[in-house]
Amino acid sequence: MSAAQIGLDAVSVRLGAQAALMGVSLRIAAGERVALVGANGSGKSTLLRTLHGLVPPTQGQVQQAPGVRQAMLFQRPHLLRLSALNNVALGLWLDRARGLSWAAAKVLALQALERVGLLSVAQQNGRQLSGGQQQRLALARAWARQPDVLLLDEPTASLDPHAKREVEALMADFASSEERALTLVWASHNLGQVKRLATRVVYLEGGRLMADLPVADFFNPAVLPACSPAAHAFVQGELS
Ligand SMILES: Nc1ncnc2c1ncn2[C@@H]1O[C@H](COP(=O)(O)OP(=O)(O)O)[C@@H](O)[C@H]1O
Ligand SMILES: [Mg+2]
Incomplete structure (x- = not known):
């Protein structure tokens, strides 16, 4: 396996009185x-x-290889009351490290909108787009920043089945892009989606990592129970 790009070393996180992660x-x-x-x-x-x-770890270390760029998406995109184009361009323009002119930011933003199939709504208010379009707009905004790693927190949880498939297709497309394949790390409540998209599955319970397996092993009833009874019980519960 190639060198780690990102990682956690024995990370614990306490949020108020709650132990949210333990030794991950x-x-x-x-x-x-x-x-x-x-x-x-x-x-x-x-x-x-x-x-x-x-979130800072209470214990342990967060690892990131030098020069790695990350972007994160949430279940509901945080969009500004601006055109789709300006939602993408503004983030690029505000990135001091890149020092882009507004015109250059708009050119890159248009490319990103094209990448996610939203060129035709570039001038529409981002907040007035459909849920699926809004999440694609958030993906365009992330893509435009040229990340190596994309983190996504239940990116399809609030979408209808059609929009869900569109966002999934984009995630797959980003991950297999020839010019720049992104590493994906995402939280999902949808095991079908996990089966379709993941190469590896991490199962958490009560803040602890209870299983970390190649996708084929995770969904193999001859393998999972022996590797992680807890993960097996979870999968059985989800499928029943
Ligand atoms: N801001 C917060 N303050 C206190 N506890 C929190 C906060 N956010 C999450 N938690 C707690 O941390 C634990 C992990 O939550 P979370 O990471 O949101 O889980 P998940 O995304 O799997 O639903 C839960 O017990 C949750 O109640
Ligand atoms: Mg969550």
Whole structure:
């Protein structure tokens, strides 16, 4: 396996009185598609937020290889009351490190909108787009920033089945892009989606990592019970 791109070393996170993560270690290499699964409150969001530097670990270390760029998406996109184009362009323009002119930011934003199939709504208010379009707009905004790693917290949880498939297709497309394949780490409540998209599955329970397996092993009833009875019980519960 190639060198780790991002990871956690024995990370614990306490949120108020709550132990949200306990001793979680994880190494993720470039090109992996890692799904985080587990019941509500198991620590999926906290793990993603910790990887993204939004939550400081109480113990342990967050690892990131030099030069790695990350972007994060949430269940509901945080869009501004601006055109779809300006929602993407503004983020690029505000990125001091890139020092882009407004015109250059708009050119890149248009490319990103084209990438996610939203060129035709570039001038529409981002907040007035459909739920699926809004999430694609959030993907365009992330893509435009040229990340190596995309973290997504239940990105399809609030979408209808059609929009869900569109967002899934984009995630798959980003992950297999020839010019720049992104590493994906995402929380999902949808095991079908996990089966379709993941190369690897991490199962969390009560803030602890209880299973970390290649996707084929995770969904193999001859393998999972022996590797992780807890994960097996979760999968049985979800499928029943
Ligand atoms: N801001 C917060 N303050 C206190 N506890 C929190 C906060 N956010 C989450 N938690 C708790 O941390 C644990 C993990 O939550 P979370 O990471 O959101 O799980 P998941 O995303 O799997 O539903 C839960 O027990 C949750 O109640
Ligand atoms: Mg969550």
